[in-house]
Amino acid sequence: MEEFTLEEVAKYNGKNGQKAYIIYSGKVYDVTESDFWDSGEHMGLHEAGLDLTEDLDMEAPHESDSLENFKIVGVIKK
Template sequence: MEEFTKEELAKFNGKDGAKCYIAYQGKVYDVTESMLWDDGDHQGMHEAGIDLTEEMDDSPHDDDVMEEITVVGTLID
C-alpha cells in the first residue's frame, strides 16, 4: 500500500487524464471509475485530490459509503 502526502495526493485530481483519488480518515481511495466523480468533481460540491475528512461532516453520506471504494494507500503528514 502506497503512502501519500497531501502534496502528492493533489496530483490525483482527475484532471487531464490523472487518476482521481480522495482521502478520508487517513486512507486514500480511488474514485477514478465512479460516475459520481466526473473529471475530479463530485456533483459540484467536492474536488478530488484532497482530504475530505472534515467535509464529510456536511455530507449526506455516512462513513459506510467509503466501504465500497477501493483503498489505494494511506495519507501521511
C-alpha cells in the same frame, strides 16, 4: 500499502486524464471509476485530490461507509 503526502494526492485530481483520489481519515481512496466523480468533481461540491474528512463528516448527506465501494490505494504519511 503505499504512503502518500498531501501534495502527492493533490496530483490525482481527476483532471486531464489523471486518476481521482480522495482522502478520508488518513486513507487514500481511488474514486476514478465512479460516475459520481466525473472529471474529479463530486456533485459540484467536492474535488478529488483533497482530504475530505471534515467535509464528509460535517456536510455529506451519506455516511462514510459509502466509501467501502472504493479501493483503498494507500495511507497518508505521518
